[in-house]
Amino acid sequence: MTELVAAYHAHSALINQIGINALLALSVWVTLACGQLSLGNMGFMAIAAYASVLLVTRGHWPFFGAALIGSALAAIAGLLLGWPVLRLRGVFLAIATIGFGEIVRVFAINLPFTGGAEGIAGIPPLATTPIIYSSLALVTFLLWRLTRSRAGRAFAAIAQDEVAAAGVGVNPSAYKLAAFAIGALVAGYAGALAAFSSFFISPSDYGFGRAVDMLAYAVVGGIGSVAGPIVGAALLTLLPEWLRVLQNFRDVVNGLILLLVIIFLPQGVWSIVKRGRTR
Amino acid sequence: MLIQQLVNGLFIGSVYALFALGYTLIFGVLDILNLAHASIFMLGAFTALVLVLKGAPLLVAIAGGAIAGGLLGVLLDRVAFWPLRRRQAGPLAPLISSIAVGMIYVGAANGIFGPDVRHFPFDVVRTPAITIGPATFTLMQLAIFVGSLALMVALQALLRYTRFGAAVRAVAENPRAAQLAGINLEAVYAQTFFIASALGAVAGILFALNFNAVSSIMGSTVELKGLAVIILGGMGSIPGSLLGGLLIGLSEDLSVGYLSSNFRDAIVFAILFGVLIVRPTGLLGKRGLRAA
Amino acid sequence: MHRSIRAFFLISSAALLVGGSIPLPARAAGGDATVGAVLDTSGSAGLYGDGQKNGLQLGQDYVNKNGRVRLTFDIQDAASQKGQAVNLFQTFTTGGKVVTIVGPTLSSEAFATDPIAVAAGMPVLGISNTANGVTAMGPCVFRNSLTEAAVVPHALKAVIARDKVKTAAIIYGNDDAFTKTDYDVAKAALDAQHIKIVSTQTFSKGDVDFQAQLTNIKAANPDLLFVGALAVEAGHIVADAHTLGIKAHIVGGNGLNSPQVYSLSGGAAEGVVVGAAWAIGAGTPGNIDFVQAYRVRFLKDPDQFAAQAFAAAQIMENALSAAKSFSPSDVCTALKTMKPVNTVLGAFSFTSDRDAAGDGVVLTVHNGKFVTF
Numbered sequence: 001m002t003e004l005v006a007a008y009h010a011h012s013a014l015i016n017q018i019g020i021n022a023l024l025a026l027s028v029w030v031t032l033a034c035g036q037l038s039l040g041n042m043g044f045m046a047i048a049a050y051a052s053v054l055l056v057t058r059g060h061w062p063f064f065g066a067a068l069i070g071s072a073l074a075a076i077a078g079l080l081l082g083w084p085v086l087r088l089r090g091v092f093l094a095i096a097t098i099g100f101g102e103i104v105r106v107f108a109i110n111l112p113f114t115g116g117a118e119g120i121a122g123i124p125p126l127a128t129t130p131i132i133y134s135s136l137a138l139v140t141f142l143l144w145r146l147t148r149s150r151a152g153r154a155f156a157a158i159a160q161d162e163v164a165a166a167g168v169g170v171n172p173s174a175y176k177l178a179a180f181a182i183g184a185l186v187a188g189y190a191g192a193l194a195a196f197s198s199f200f201i202s203p204s205d206y207g208f209g210r211a212v213d214m215l216a217y218a219v220v221g222g223i224g225s226v227a228g229p230i231v232g233a234a235l236l237t238l239l240p241e242w243l244r245v246l247q248n249f250r251d252v253v254n255g256l257i258l259l260l261v262i263i264f265l266p267q268g269v270w271s272i273v274k275r276g277r278t279r
Numbered sequence: 280m281l282i283q284q285l286v287n288g289l290f291i292g293s294v295y296a297l298f299a300l301g302y303t304l305i306f307g308v309l310d311i312l313n314l315a316h317a318s319i320f321m322l323g324a325f326t327a328l329v330l331v332l333k334g335a336p337l338l339v340a341i342a343g344g345a346i347a348g349g350l351l352g353v354l355l356d357r358v359a360f361w362p363l364r365r366r367q368a369g370p371l372a373p374l375i376s377s378i379a380v381g382m383i384y385v386g387a388a389n390g391i392f393g394p395d396v397r398h399f400p401f402d403v404v405r406t407p408a409i410t411i412g413p414a415t416f417t418l419m420q421l422a423i424f425v426g427s428l429a430l431m432v433a434l435q436a437l438l439r440y441t442r443f444g445a446a447v448r449a450v451a452e453n454p455r456a457a458q459l460a461g462i463n464l465e466a467v468y469a470q471t472f473f474i475a476s477a478l479g480a481v482a483g484i485l486f487a488l489n490f491n492a493v494s495s496i497m498g499s500t501v502e503l504k505g506l507a508v509i510i511l512g513g514m515g516s517i518p519g520s521l522l523g524g525l526l527i528g529l530s531e532d533l534s535v536g537y538l539s540s541n542f543r544d545a546i547v548f549a550i551l552f553g554v555l556i557v558r559p560t561g562l563l564g565k566r567g568l569r570a571a
Numbered sequence: 572m573h574r575s576i577r578a579f580f581l582i583s584s585a586a587l588l589v590g591g592s593i594p595l596p597a598r599a600a601g602g603d604a605t606v607g608a609v610l611d612t613s614g615s616a617g618l619y620g621d622g623q624k625n626g627l628q629l630g631q632d633y634v635n636k637n638g639r640v641r642l643t644f645d646i647q648d649a650a651s652q653k654g655q656a657v658n659l660f661q662t663f664t665t666g667g668k669v670v671t672i673v674g675p676t677l678s679s680e681a682f683a684t685d686p687i688a689v690a691a692g693m694p695v696l697g698i699s700n701t702a703n704g705v706t707a708m709g710p711c712v713f714r715n716s717l718t719e720a721a722v723v724p725h726a727l728k729a730v731i732a733r734d735k736v737k738t739a740a741i742i743y744g745n746d747d748a749f750t751k752t753d754y755d756v757a758k759a760a761l762d763a764q765h766i767k768i769v770s771t772q773t774f775s776k777g778d779v780d781f782q783a784q785l786t787n788i789k790a791a792n793p794d795l796l797f798v799g800a801l802a803v804e805a806g807h808i809v810a811d812a813h814t815l816g817i818k819a820h821i822v823g824g825n826g827l828n829s830p831q832v833y834s835l836s837g838g839a840a841e842g843v844v845v846g847a848a849w850a851i852g853a854g855t856p857g858n859i860d861f862v863q864a865y866r867v868r869f870l871k872d873p874d875q876f877a878a879q880a881f882a883a884a885q886i887m888e889n890a891l892s893a894a895k896s897f898s899p900s901d902v903c904t905a906l907k908t909m910k911p912v913n914t915v916l917g918a919f920s921f922t923s924d925r926d927a928a929g930d931g932v933v934l935t936v937h938n939g940k941f942v943t944f
Contacts, residue, residue: 010665091312099548106545121682200682249390255382280790287782394617490779535783
């Protein structure tokens, strides 16, 4: 038992990162499940992270209250972003979300209260592993229920063929907007958790590269179910630790994995695991 | 100062436009947003650098880089897009696989060349500065501006006046009909990728020559600006790419000149965003809102 | 086939997690010490981490040749990612093998990693962290990198006095803590000297096109231009300023103390003045040997990152020789009470706040090389 505890202490940061990345993967998955690719989720992370950090460090709020407010702000931003881009399809939507993420980052660099490029340091480590993982469990459960509900079926219908879905009485706009808001909420909450488990945040934490990472977690894991993104996040977060020997060639392997999955395993890694189990 | 800023903007705009040409050509013909384009931009520059360092004259190096870029583009299509065409995957899959190949190309450059910023030997890049009235620019910049425009005109002519161009336009318009008319789709796709990527590589070389910097991450900022260019100009439109490039270049420099350099990038993305909301087809685009 | 893939994932994840708990052989007492180093040798900060790695390797050989202590640097790559730097720090602080951690490369990483070392009582020696508040994070957080606040004012004062400067412009990177600090320090120093700041321009890390900003600066016609940038951007700014015909005297901080400044700008760098922590041409015998050895082994000139890394080896040698034992707390005490030691940076000692003591040097580019102002 003490060995496990020691192992945990040696890797608690990594374990926390996996949990947070799983939440981020789920935030991308939610909108993908509705047929939309959002590459701007780091913008939502940033909004919630800065808001909650400022509330706790300057306003002396408790962690949960601050995280809730931060996530709510992110969700509102999600609605504000989602609404005007509703009628954009496919790549255009993706590009618009990229633009959003970059705009948030530039604002983070330039607004007076964010600390600019110097960021905010000395953030108390209030997001502990139990908090992160129970949050992940809760979010996973809620999203799983979502997939089983009417809303979930509506999402799937819209993802398949939006016009046909509208034809059978599903309101695509409402569902797409809801997906956006939920994705933003989850991403925002993940951002708050990340801020309170890494002591320091700065605008460079929220660059375009992060959006690509999140997408990779979801796609590699598999977007067919809630479990896929979590598996993808775990795998791709551990991978750099294993691949450290490759030094500068590391990205080649990352890219190769993503490529192989998208070409040969479009249902993601989780689909092999699932298939193995039903044998 | 206004004149100088306009000159600056036109110059950088012509480079953006040349880069965006490759993006827009591929989108117009294949409906794919190729996010690996920026990595080919970068690899073209490295190829030219290696050739120059081995003693090749500049024009040979540029040609070599262009060909290398073209070949990398064909490889990209074969590896990342062709398998998806075969199984008729949705529109997001090619986007993701282009991201993957981009990572591979950049990773390879990182591994081979390391993170250092390399530069061309000085006698290759140093050109005299010319001052006309209130504006100063170098001969290199003028050459790049003229060269970019020439390439764009050449591409437009290729598409409009040759049989190859007619085939490309037919495929872009309606692939099935083109196929039924006897056009070899895969050949056209490969050729399109070759040309688009060669152009992207040349853009990279010109960019690298002017700023005298070659590094594995040189594609990343241009990539995002390039998106703004094609959205503004209109996806799938060559003249749109030129117009979009020049406008983005100008707005960047004018915003630095008259607003604040802090928000330069935000303004470019705000333009991107605004265009998407108000007029997704862009200024000159034909097929913006295709159900993807 | 599928089951074995799943098994592979599960087993390797478990192995990674459990690996940290496998008991390691006891550290040899006496002269053997392992010092961990968390550096960005790949990724966006890779160009700087690379020089640091080289400096540490050279330093390790130098210390081991001296024979007072047997030193091994365990150099790990954080790939310019905060999360990875944090994980590496955690591995080092719980692994029981290292006595001190050198690094990380970026101040933005340090704010996330040093609290972990502080909580574990492990000393940290920063070799390139220059942001405010780094050493304040804990009683065993040290750094040997002279901050911008220490070196920039001297460079500015020297040029102001020599050239009777009345007006100045500043161009700096506003998305990087290091270059942003440059701005804060330069502005304060210029204000203190009653110099009018006629234009302030910003750029982003990785930018290569500075025409727009420099055009603005040219229009404002300052006597002095302060450049808050790291080596690569600085080289381009200097080159572009020259092409545009800007006559202002160019001054910079630690970031400009790199061969890239003159190699990227050719003759345009002539006369640039830099306030820095280290002079490549410093005549101390240790420095001359260092520069020579670096050139031979790595086929290029060392930059300040490499020099500060090498100095870290010399500092560790000094502290470890004096330490009562190699437990982290004894090493921390040894560092705190260390007598001044001769390094390639000159005579080095820590301030009471565990920062690098001293005013640095003022250098200028003359005939394509850095010389003392």
